[in-house]
Amino acid sequence: MQRxxxxxxxxxxxxxxxxxxxxxxxxxxxxxxxxVVIGGGGHGLATAYYLAKEHGITNVxxxxxxxxxxxxxxxxxxxVRSNYILDQNQRFYDFSxxxxxxxxxxxxxxxxxxxxxxxxxxxFDPQTQALLRRGNGMRVIGSDAVFLSPDEVxxxxxxxxxxxxxxxxxxxxFLQPRGGVARHxxxxxxxxxxxxxxxxxxxxNCEVTGIRVEHGRATGVQTTRGYIAAGKIGIAVxxxxxxxxALAGLRLPIESHLLQAMVTEPVKPMLHVSLSFGAGxxxxxxxDKGELVMGGDLDGYNSYAQRGNLPMIEHVAAGAVTxxxxxxxxxxxxxxxxxxxxxxxxSPIIAxxxxxxxxxxxxxxxxxxxxxxxxxxxxxxxxxxxxxxALNAPFNLERFANGYTIDERGVGPYPALH
Amino acid sequence: MGPxxxxxxxxxxxxxxxxxxxNPCGPHREYxxxxxxxxxxxxxxxxxLTHRTGGSSLAGRQDDK
Numbered sequence: 252m253q254r255x256x257x258x259x260x261x262x263x264x265x266x267x268x269x270x271x272x273x274x275x276x277x278x279x280x281x282x283x284x285x286x287v288v289i290g291g292g293g294h295g296l297a298t299a300y301y302l303a304k305e306h307g308i309t310n311v312x313x314x315x316x317x318x319x320x321x322x323x324x325x326x327x328x329x330x331v332r333s334n335y336i337l338d339q340n341q342r343f344y345d346f347s348x349x350x351x352x353x354x355x356x357x358x359x360x361x362x363x364x365x366x367x368x369x370x371x372x373x374x375f376d377p378q379t380q381a382l383l384r385r386g387n388g389m390r391v392i393g394s395d396a397v398f399l400s401p402d403e404v405x406x407x408x409x410x411x412x413x414x415x416x417x418x419x420x421x422x423x424x425f426l427q428p429r430g431g432v433a434r435h436x437x438x439x440x441x442x443x444x445x446x447x448x449x450x451x452x453x454x455x456n457c458e459v460t461g462i463r464v465e466h467g468r469a470t471g472v473q474t475t476r477g478y479i480a481a482g483k484i485g486i487a488v489x490x491x492x493x494x495x496x497a498l499a500g501l502r503l504p505i506e507s508h509l510l511q512a513m514v515t516e517p518v519k520p521m522l523h524v525s526l527s528f529g530a531g532x533x534x535x536x537x538x539d540k541g542e543l544v545m546g547g548d549l550d551g552y553n554s555y556a557q558r559g560n561l562p563m564i565e566h567v568a569a570g571a572v573t574x575x576x577x578x579x580x581x582x583x584x585x586x587x588x589x590x591x592x593x594x595x596x597x598s599p600i601i602a603x604x605x606x607x608x609x610x611x612x613x614x615x616x617x618x619x620x621x622x623x624x625x626x627x628x629x630x631x632x633x634x635x636x637x638x639x640x641a642l643n644a645p646f647n648l649e650r651f652a653n654g655y656t657i658d659e660r661g662v663g664p665y666p667a668l669h
Numbered sequence: 670m671g672p673x674x675x676x677x678x679x680x681x682x683x684x685x686x687x688x689x690x691x692n693p694c695g696p697h698r699e700y701x702x703x704x705x706x707x708x709x710x711x712x713x714x715x716x717x718l719t720h721r722t723g724g725s726s727l728a729g730r731q732d733d734k
Contacts, residue, residue, distance in 0.1 A: 494694055502689045504689055553717055556719065560720075595687075651688040652684045
């Protein structure tokens with residue numbers, strides 16, 4: 252791998268940038284691999300990288316039906332945080348956040364991780380109590396959380412509605428200073444380049460159409476580029492986990508829903524945190540280009556369409572102008588949707604399956620992006636050792652049968668509500 | 670979602686009913702509640718890939734299978 256540095260940049264500038272290597276090879280699939288990872292998004296690529304780096308398993312292929320990071324990796328609103336209250340969630344996401352903190356150096360690829368803080372506005376007493384409780388839960392396991400007074404919020408985010416007539420007066424805010432945002436495409440590209448450098452074959456335009464199961468054991472995948480035998484198979488295709496798992500005869504506690512996001516025209520720097528409106532469905536951050544990227548809640552009906560409907564856009568915009576009236580005249584440039592694997596308890600599945608040698612990493616609901624490095628790390632561990640790491644042991648498939656669901660919101664088996 | 674498993678306490682039957690989903694990509698039959706109107710439950714055919722809707726009927730009637 253050609254390392255990126257100030258010196259390589261200078262050297263290539265002197266030769267008019269015609270000598271840069273491709274970031275990864277474009278190999279044809281081999282007839283067999285030790286591990287086949289289905290899905291070339293952030294999670295699949297991170298899994299392949301950590302299989303090679305942490306476990307020395309380099310005879311690995313990542314199969315992607317389209318192009319790298321073309322699914323949810325390129326569709327999210329790029330937030331990275333670990334502000335959960337349930338132990339299992341908080342420990343896992345905080346581990347992932349720690350990996351984020353050194354990821355650019357680890358991959359020799361700038362993922363533009365910016366720890367600008369993730370802030371949730373508080374407006375009511377019960378909500379404030381709930382946020383304080385959540386923050387205490389985070390601090391108990393060694394993570395960071397602070398509660399800001401209205402004055403402190405005002406200094407940090409002066410563009411919110413602090414007027415005496417505000418519909419939802421801001422009474423404080425919950426901040427995780429280590430949270431932030433990252434460049435989502437760079438995460439896929441960085442993991443792809445680093446995995447490729449360790450010998451992983453990244454095969455794009457290769458859709459898996461079948462999983463061969465013999466005597467309860469997965470042995471290979473049928474693809475649009477022929478049959479590929481595999482010692483072990485990992486599925487990392489969140490959004491479509493139900494469909495790919497069905498190829499091996501599995502039925503999952505997952506329903507696919509759509510989540511919309513949109514982006515305004517670019518403006519000068521005006522928002523220096525990743526902001527969530529605590530009294531409605533609206534969250535936003537300002538990209539390095541100056542656009543405000545924003546999202547809200549699920550449309551509410553199951554869907555694979557990758558596009559949503561106008562009522563939710565209006566709902567998000569209403570939240571936006573309520574808490575941040577100054578952006579009311581900005582124009583929306585683009586809008587899109589991603590397919591969310593919504594599980595029945597709102598927590599992911601990173602686990603072995605009833606089929607031997609077949610592993611699932613999915614059910615990310617709308618929180619998958621921030622988990623990318625942690626998810627790849629524990630999934631690689633699970634595949635390599637045929638047993639989960641302590642961090643992902645709770646995220647097994649059996650929890651639904653035996654009553655150990657991890658229901659952060661406490662709403663029960665209603666996927667659209669998580 | 671299949672029918673409610675009456676008369677059994679088998680874990681697999683209830684796991685299937687409460688948690689597991691077919692999650693189809695394509696034609697789908699589902700129920701909508703006309704909450705702010707007549708409060709009827711309506712069975713609707715809808716394609717989850719295209720969002721195209723098909724026939725509908727009042728839930729629980731003979732033609733709602």
